[in-house]
Amino acid sequence: MAKTYQYCVAENWGKGFIDYDESHRITFVGYPGNVWQVPAYNKHGNLWIAKVAGTLKTKDEAQTIVTAVIDAAQDAWDANNVDGESADEKIARLGDKPADITLAE
Amino acid sequence: MSEYKTIHGVKVRSYTTDPDNLITGQVWYDKTNKVLQFQAEAVGAWASGGNLNTSRTQVQGAGANKNAALAFGGDTPPATAATEKYNGTAWTNVADMNTAKRQLAGAGTYTAALAFGGVTGSSHVDNTETWNGTSWTEVADLNTARSAMGGTGATNTAALAYGGTTGSLTAVNEKWNGTCWAEVADLNTARQYMGTAGTNVSALAVGGNPAPGSAVTESWNDTSWSEITDMNATRERASGFGASNTSALVFGGLIPGNPRTAITEKWNGTAWTELNNLTTARSLMGSTKGPITTGLAFGGGTPDKTAATEEWSEPTLVTKTVDVD
Numbered sequence: 001m002a003k004t005y006q007y008c009v010a011e012n013w014g015k016g017f018i019d020y021d022e023s024h025r026i027t028f029v030g031y032p033g034n035v036w037q038v039p040a041y042n043k044h045g046n047l048w049i050a051k052v053a054g055t056l057k058t059k060d061e062a063q064t065i066v067t068a069v070i071d072a073a074q075d076a077w078d079a080n081n082v083d084g085e086s087a088d089e090k091i092a093r094l095g096d097k098p099a100d101i102t103l104a105e
Numbered sequence: 106m107s108e109y110k111t112i113h114g115v116k117v118r119s120y121t122t123d124p125d126n127l128i129t130g131q132v133w134y135d136k137t138n139k140v141l142q143f144q145a146e147a148v149g150a151w152a153s154g155g156n157l158n159t160s161r162t163q164v165q166g167a168g169a170n171k172n173a174a175l176a177f178g179g180d181t182p183p184a185t186a187a188t189e190k191y192n193g194t195a196w197t198n199v200a201d202m203n204t205a206k207r208q209l210a211g212a213g214t215y216t217a218a219l220a221f222g223g224v225t226g227s228s229h230v231d232n233t234e235t236w237n238g239t240s241w242t243e244v245a246d247l248n249t250a251r252s253a254m255g256g257t258g259a260t261n262t263a264a265l266a267y268g269g270t271t272g273s274l275t276a277v278n279e280k281w282n283g284t285c286w287a288e289v290a291d292l293n294t295a296r297q298y299m300g301t302a303g304t305n306v307s308a309l310a311v312g313g314n315p316a317p318g319s320a321v322t323e324s325w326n327d328t329s330w331s332e333i334t335d336m337n338a339t340r341e342r343a344s345g346f347g348a349s350n351t352s353a354l355v356f357g358g359l360i361p362g363n364p365r366t367a368i369t370e371k372w373n374g375t376a377w378t379e380l381n382n383l384t385t386a387r388s389l390m391g392s393t394k395g396p397i398t399t400g401l402a403f404g405g406g407t408p409d410k411t412a413a414t415e416e417w418s419e420p421t422l423v424t425k426t427v428d429v430d
Contacts, residue, residue, distance in 0.1 A: 027381075
């Protein structure tokens with residue numbers, strides 16, 4: 001099955017990382033771990049990856065990076081406790097426990 | 106095969122520079138760049154802006170547009186008093202707030218802002234500070250100490266503080282006149298972590314918590330709150346901006362089950378329409394307080410705290426180049 005998306009790792013340096021023209025042309029999805037999803041077999045996606053010097057990753061490689069960041073965030077959430085605090089109070093203080101993220105093919 | 110002239114009654118004209126007084130649908134040949142161009146109705150989109158100097162979530166913001174904004178407070182953790190000013194390209198550190206706090210609310214512009222409520226340590230606070238473009242000054246407290254409330258207002262002398270939590274969800278609504286807070290009509294539904302937009306006299310409260318999130322939208326007309334059309338995506342911890350209760354943009358947040366979302370929705374006073382998503386899904390970010398044509402989303406959690414800024418722009422018309430590759 002032809003893939004719909006391609007993945008790369010690139011650090012968002014700020015202004016100009018994704019410009020309006022690029023944002024109008026293709027859909028970007030940023031994930032934890034500086035993982036970016038852009039359309040596969042797409043000239044504008046390829047040009048953007050080249051512009052940001054993105055390191056291409058397979059979907060499985062990208063998933064491993066994202067999962068590692070989420071696992072660390074979940075572990076940090078589990079370990080962050082205050083004596084006498086209820087579950088609801090913990091959620092009020094920290095927000096909900098980070099959820100798993102599954103990348104699309 | 107049909108020709109352009111047969112369909113439209115005129116030929117495609119050639120220009121060396123873009124023609125004046127463009128109208129939607131106009132097509133022309135750009136002789137200089139040797140490309141066909143047309144004038145399309147614009148759809149708003151997010152683009153990368155300069156990163157905050159301090160990564161944080163639960164941050165608040167002020168500012169009328171994407172080129173003039175203020176970010177203050179939030180959670181690094183711990184809670185921070187850090188304030189930064191944005192000029193359309195980069196954030197610059199300026200004077201800190203007097204009290205570090207997270208889950209606060211904000212209103213105003215980058216030269217006249219208001220920061221109110223929030224959490225210091227584990228206590229909800231009634232603290233209010235006003236920004237004059239240079240420094241923060243503590244002024245009269247809220248009547249009800251709380252955090253995660255909605256905050257709207259175009260200046261630091263006219264703001265609204267609604268909902269939030271005092272430890273329990275509250276529907277309390279207070280109005281700031283530049284000197285003191287006065288209690289006015291409550292929200293219909295007590296809640297926290299709403300998306301917000303508008304001013305002290307015309308505002309929206311969108312979605313929010315109690316768990317697992319809500320799509321309920323209420324509209325403030327300077328007298329009372331009325332429930333109006335729900336937004337499409339149920340969520341909490343979203344952010345928003347907009348000039349009034351008939352023009353708003355709400356983006357990001359958490360959807361039930363807790364995935365962070367990038368969904369952006371626009372309210373036109375009648376209906377919600379989904380537009381281009383944020384490039385990075387996140388919750389509890391800061392935002393500007395101006396009209397829906399131009400604004401910022403900054404910071405928040407992805408779930409890790411982030412410094413990323415996204416600039417929203419919704420020009421009325423845009424010139425497109427026909428791509429023949």
